Amino acid sequence: MAIVATTTKFSVYGRPVLAWIVGLLFFFPIFWLVLTSFKTDADAVKPEFLFFFTPTLDNYLNMTENYDYWRFATNSVITSVFATIFALAVGIPSAYAMAFNPSRATKDVLMWMLSTKMLPAAAVLYPMTFLTKSLGLFDTHFMVIVVLMLINLPIVIWMLFTYFKEIPKDIIEAGQMDGVNTWGEVKEILIPLAWGGIASTALLCFIFCWNEAYWTVRLTTTEAATLSKLIEGNRAPEGLFFGRLSAVSAAAVGPIVVLGWFCQKQLVQGLTFGAVK
Amino acid sequence: MSNRTLPRLLQTPAVILLLIWMLVPLSLTLYFSFIRYVLNNLRRPEWTTPSFSNWRGFGNYEFVLNSKDFLLAIQNSLFIVGSILFLTVALGVLIAVMINKAFPGQGIVRVLLISPFFVMPAVNAVLWINMILDPVLGLQGLAVAGINDLIASLQGAPVVGWFFSLWPEIEPISFRATQTSAIAVIIMVTWQWTPFAVLIFMTSLQSEDQQQKEAAVLDGAGTWSQFRFLTLPHLGRPIAIVVMIQAIFHLSLYAEIEIVSRGNGNKNLPYLIGEFANNNIGAASATGIFAVILANIVAIFLLRMIGKTLME
Amino acid sequence: MGRIVLEDVTKSFGESQVIPPLNLTIEDGEFAVFVGPSGCGKSTLLRLIAGLEDTTSGKIVIDNEDATQVPPSKRGLAMVFQSYALYPHMSVRKNIAFPLRMAKMSQSEIDKKVEGAAKILNLADYLEQKPGQLSGGQRQRVAIGRAIVREPAAFLFDEPLSNLDAALRVGMRLEISELHNRLSTTMIYVTHDQVEAMTMADKIVVLRAGNIEQVGSPLDLYHTPRNIFVAGFIGSPKMNIISGPEADKLGATSVGFRPEHTDVSKTEGMWKGRVGVAEHLGSDTFIHVHDTGLADMITVRITGDIAVTHGDDIYLTPQLDKLHKFDADGLRMA
Numbered sequence A: 001m002a003i004v005a006t007t008t009k010f011s012v013y014g015r016p017v018l019a020w021i022v023g024l025l026f027f028f029p030i031f032w033l034v035l036t037s038f039k040t041d042a043d044a045v046k047p048e049f050l051f052f053f054t055p056t057l058d059n060y061l062n063m064t065e066n067y068d069y070w071r072f073a074t075n076s077v078i079t080s081v082f083a084t085i086f087a088l089a090v091g092i093p094s095a096y097a098m099a100f101n102p103s104r105a106t107k108d109v110l111m112w113m114l115s116t117k118m119l120p121a122a123a124v125l126y127p128m129t130f131l132t133k134s135l136g137l138f139d140t141h142f143m144v145i146v147v148l149m150l151i152n153l154p155i156v157i158w159m160l161f162t163y164f165k166e167i168p169k170d171i172i173e174a175g176q177m178d179g180v181n182t183w184g185e186v187k188e189i190l191i192p193l194a195w196g197g198i199a200s201t202a203l204l205c206f207i208f209c210w211n212e213a214y215w216t217v218r219l220t221t222t223e224a225a226t227l228s229k230l231i232e233g234n235r236a237p238e239g240l241f242f243g244r245l246s247a248v249s250a251a252a253v254g255p256i257v258v259l260g261w262f263c264q265k266q267l268v269q270g271l272t273f274g275a276v277k
Numbered sequence B: 001m002s003n004r005t006l007p008r009l010l011q012t013p014a015v016i017l018l019l020i021w022m023l024v025p026l027s028l029t030l031y032f033s034f035i036r037y038v039l040n041n042l043r044r045p046e047w048t049t050p051s052f053s054n055w056r057g058f059g060n061y062e063f064v065l066n067s068k069d070f071l072l073a074i075q076n077s078l079f080i081v082g083s084i085l086f087l088t089v090a091l092g093v094l095i096a097v098m099i100n101k102a103f104p105g106q107g108i109v110r111v112l113l114i115s116p117f118f119v120m121p122a123v124n125a126v127l128w129i130n131m132i133l134d135p136v137l138g139l140q141g142l143a144v145a146g147i148n149d150l151i152a153s154l155q156g157a158p159v160v161g162w163f164f165s166l167w168p169e170i171e172p173i174s175f176r177a178t179q180t181s182a183i184a185v186i187i188m189v190t191w192q193w194t195p196f197a198v199l200i201f202m203t204s205l206q207s208e209d210q211q212q213k214e215a216a217v218l219d220g221a222g223t224w225s226q227f228r229f230l231t232l233p234h235l236g237r238p239i240a241i242v243v244m245i246q247a248i249f250h251l252s253l254y255a256e257i258e259i260v261s262r263g264n265g266n267k268n269l270p271y272l273i274g275e276f277a278n279n280n281i282g283a284a285s286a287t288g289i290f291a292v293i294l295a296n297i298v299a300i301f302l303l304r305m306i307g308k309t310l311m312e
Numbered sequence C: 001m002g003r004i005v006l007e008d009v010t011k012s013f014g015e016s017q018v019i020p021p022l023n024l025t026i027e028d029g030e031f032a033v034f035v036g037p038s039g040c041g042k043s044t045l046l047r048l049i050a051g052l053e054d055t056t057s058g059k060i061v062i063d064n065e066d067a068t069q070v071p072p073s074k075r076g077l078a079m080v081f082q083s084y085a086l087y088p089h090m091s092v093r094k095n096i097a098f099p100l101r102m103a104k105m106s107q108s109e110i111d112k113k114v115e116g117a118a119k120i121l122n123l124a125d126y127l128e129q130k131p132g133q134l135s136g137g138q139r140q141r142v143a144i145g146r147a148i149v150r151e152p153a154a155f156l157f158d159e160p161l162s163n164l165d166a167a168l169r170v171g172m173r174l175e176i177s178e179l180h181n182r183l184s185t186t187m188i189y190v191t192h193d194q195v196e197a198m199t200m201a202d203k204i205v206v207l208r209a210g211n212i213e214q215v216g217s218p219l220d221l222y223h224t225p226r227n228i229f230v231a232g233f234i235g236s237p238k239m240n241i242i243s244g245p246e247a248d249k250l251g252a253t254s255v256g257f258r259p260e261h262t263d264v265s266k267t268e269g270m271w272k273g274r275v276g277v278a279e280h281l282g283s284d285t286f287i288h289v290h291d292t293g294l295a296d297m298i299t300v301r302i303t304g305d306i307a308v309t310h311g312d313d314i315y316l317t318p319q320l321d322k323l324h325k326f327d328a329d330g331l332r333m334a
Helices: A008-037 A063-067 A069-100 A106-117 A121-134 A141-165 A169-177 A182-193 A195-211 A227-233 A242-262 A264-272 B002-009 B012-033 B059-066 B068-100 B106-118 B121-132 B139-155 B161-165 B178-206 B210-218 B223-251 B255-261 B269-276 B281-309 C042-050 C092-102 C107-120 C136-148 C166-183 C194-200 C218-223 C228-233 C245-249
Strands: C004-013 C016-026 C031-035 C057-062 C077-080 C154-158 C186-191 C203-208 C211-216 C240-243 C254-257 C262-265 C271-280 C284-290 C298-303 C313-318 C324-326
Touching: A008 A242, A008 B068, A008 B106, A008 B121, A008 B178, A063 A069, A063 A242, A069 A106, A069 A141, A069 A182, A069 A195, A069 A227, A069 A242, A069 B002, A069 B012, A106 A141, A106 B012, A106 B281, A121 A141, A121 B012, A121 B269, A121 B281, A141 A195, A141 A264, A141 B012, A169 A182, A169 C077, A182 A195, A182 B002, A182 C092, A195 A242, A195 A264, A227 A242, A227 B121, A227 B255, A242 A264, A242 B106, A242 B121, A264 B106, A264 B178, A264 B223, B012 B281, B059 B068, B059 B281, B068 B106, B068 B178, B068 B223, B068 B269, B068 B281, B106 B178, B121 B139, B121 B178, B121 B255, B139 B161, B178 B223, B178 B255, B210 B223, B223 B281, B255 B269, B269 B281, C004 C042, C016 C042, C016 C057, C016 C211, C031 C042, C031 C194, C042 C077, C042 C154, C042 C186, C077 C136, C092 C107, C092 C136, C107 C136, C136 C166, C166 C186, C166 C194, C186 C194, C194 C218, C203 C218, C203 C228, C211 C218, C211 C228, C228 C240, C228 C254, C228 C324, C240 C245, C240 C298, C245 C254, C262 C298, C284 C313
Parallel strands: C031 C186, C031 C203, C077 C154, C154 C186
Antiparallel strands: C004 C016, C004 C057, C203 C211, C240 C254, C254 C324, C262 C313, C271 C284, C271 C313, C284 C298
């Protein structure tokens, strides 16, 4: 109960030290993953090489050979990028309509959209497998993109909606008086004004797509399999391949963690649907 | 009317897509949950294709309710979700209050702290269960072995050796057994989601009324009273939101369970559905409907809360 | 050209009708001011004319063409918003040029017009800045510039001065009046400030709860208000309105007399009262008189100075030829 005992001395020295310790503790597993990725598979399980060892890049250099990393990574990039683009393409007009031309049903529509996000994916596992297989879309990029887009669409629309709401309605109306049509409103006024919000929405959507681990695992085998599937498929090396597995894992999460640093503020808005400011 | 029609229509693509996404698979699930539908059955091949003639009524639901696994999965789901919620909120509030005030390197600590949230669930599970928690080769195993070695070497030491010879050898914990693997899942998800709670609580703390706090100081309130009577009530709403959002996410926890505890009996609802879906689609679908009901109970509260702030 | 005719226009939001059937003609070149207390429907009326709100029923005719179903972008009207509504992501130059660009005008012509407008509005030095770097008055000028380059059939102003401080407001008021004199284009101006209405308008439209209470020139409204509401709304300080036995004696249910049409004496007069607050402005003195038995407070205005202080007795006599008499319905009697 550090809080009870707070003194000025604690605030000045104790609090920062404690904060740093907590921060490092939370980061430690990631650090450990990266550290292990520079050890050989043999060194990785030897206590004498816990922190001091001869670093090697082999694990990274052999990622293609060991795991076919680039194929999965390419699939992750393709599916996440296109899912994000499509989610924005559908989401921007929709959020625009709801923010600037609300009807009495708008609130209910928004809530309903959110409720689709809350359906447990597992509940529709077999029907989805069944449908994709009967449509011949199982293990295709197309299907993964569609599913990733749909599961993120409610969040995308919500985030965009909260950003668009911040644009004064007067400005949109000034545009109408100045002779723009609907397309012009979106292109000339809305998108330039909400550019920052759209970018962070896209970033967050991309991160969610990249990390998705239910449908990407269940609806693919090899062709459209993403990094989630790759890692899941090599889940238990029983100590044999800690080095190489760490390398491929670090390569799978590294870019996303860095991207995440840039949109941590937007994350709050995106994940709480604007309910925490 | 006239000139606002087109702009309003722009929301229809999203509505239609989500409508299909929600209705089609869910109605199929509902349909399958009322029929006998299995993928392989040599004696009753007619059950392998979905059809109304295989109508089973509530039979699948009865079957699921009577199966030992279902109760276990519900218990496990609630245990896992409940523990994670408690830990993330408690840790989240503590850490948020601790790092909210400016100190040297605050920005870096924030970045360090938020990082786990962006780690993909599959990597999270693989990293923890292998590299960290493995009883022999993971950090845990290495640490335990190291301590045992240390004790063993001290037992031969003069004077104090007798003391250490009383010590038992420490047993590393295997997190791949039924009960302990649930704990492993709780550890890794707490690690991943505490940052989320911290981030939200910090955002909320920034909007805390500083003048109110100053007034409280003038009124003679100590640090603890300030925390208890100002900060904590201020955080009430974000805590509720964090709890509900996490509940929804964690009720459908899958990758971590799959990776940590495949086949060892540590099941939650999504995992059970996956198991059923290997053959008994009827049972998988009935379980799915139960999962929907469970999620809806939480979702209704969450939606109410969000709905209130909407349109403000 | 800019003649705007409203025929039986109504507007309802859900169940509540904010504009009951309303008829109004604004002649080409006129400076019309919609004035009324907040919530009287004046802004809604302006937005109906602009096309930003759809009419519930009735017709809006602009230059003899039915514009009721025409979208705002096609009505040929320009609007200046209370918040200025400048495009924050565009420079001043681009803001002013925006409507021209939307009209697909050639670049050289756009440049010429923008430079012209900038010169009229003293914005030439700010053309490359963003609206966020400008002061309130400058932003207001940009908004006006954006409106005038289009050469619209009419200008619509929605409380354009209410975000400016008092001194700037007087200056901008003059500028807008001058602009009207120079362009002779129809202007419709919405305000809750009757001083703005009186000083700028050719024609004032007084609104209350969506109803037109009176339409007329500023002096018409001042001298012959049609009812008690208009009488009380136009003129500053407000007209004194009394009812009861003293009004009966003067032959009406209610009687109004303006502060400036009241004679004051320290020794004799029609009504006796006690001085409350006396505001000495130098050129004028406003005296708030209590305990007259007429109303809680009677305000009088005297040109020049008068030596009265708080608590003095004072006698008031209304100028009988400038009395306003109202019947039981609050309407002006003959």
